[in-house]
């Protein structure tokens with residue numbers, strides 16, 4: 001199955017990741033206007049494109065899914081699938097590799113309960129097992145430790161640390177690129193090996209400059 005053949009509906013024991021519906025509008029409005037949630041995120045996320053969350057929900061299928069730009073899913077408790085706890089996202093799909101990126105943002109009141117870790121795991125399993133991706137990536141601002149830990153616990157490696165990216169803010173931001181490759185499984189380089197190799201490259205570069 002291709003990633004965009006059908007809208008994912010992903011369940012774990014505790015959570016459901018499902019398509020947004022019109023009754024999510026009030027919760028999404030509060031969520032997407034909360035600066036504490038968006039402090040360490042790009043300024044161009046789809047849920048913030050329109051001021052009114054009803055418009056976001058109405059247009060997300062046509063403007064994200066049908067164009068194969070991204071997939072936005074509401075994170076909900078399995079016991080109460082009407083209640084939105086956050087957003088999970090799949091984006092930057094490259095069918096030839098095949099590769100996709102994952103993202104998540106959680107309501108403040110649910111932080112620290114392992115939700116991001118679980119959502120990253122659910123997205124990873126879906127992408128590997130259901131739509132047969134070979135590579136999964138995630139971009140995280142360097143100072144976002146909880147997000148980095150959620151990825152690390154799911155076997156992603158911080159393969160490209162310290163890349164400057166344009167996240168729509170006044171200045172570029174320092175981002176780490178995390179990667180999972182199917183063919184490595186959990187056998188990627190250790191963080192120490194990555195740092196050591198990068199330090200050696202930097203040293204060679206400064207010697208030849």
Ligand SMILES: CC(C)(COP(=O)(O)OP(=O)(O)OC[C@H]1O[C@@H](n2cnc3c(N)ncnc32)[C@H](O)[C@@H]1OP(=O)(O)O)[C@@H](O)C(=O)NCCC(=O)NCCS
Nearest residue numbers: 037104105106111112113114115116117140146147149150
């Ligand atoms: C970052 C974010 C997604 C983490 O979500 P979460 O559900 O609280 O994360 P988890 O509970 O799965 O925690 C992940 C790890 O971070 C740790 N952690 C949680 N909050 C922390 C904090 N304030 N400081 C340090 N570590 C923290 C947890 O202990 C856990 O590590 P452990 O399993 O070794 O104990 C959430 O804070 C959020 O939505 N922030 C705003 C949006 C955002 O930044 N999204 C990510 C963009 S890349």
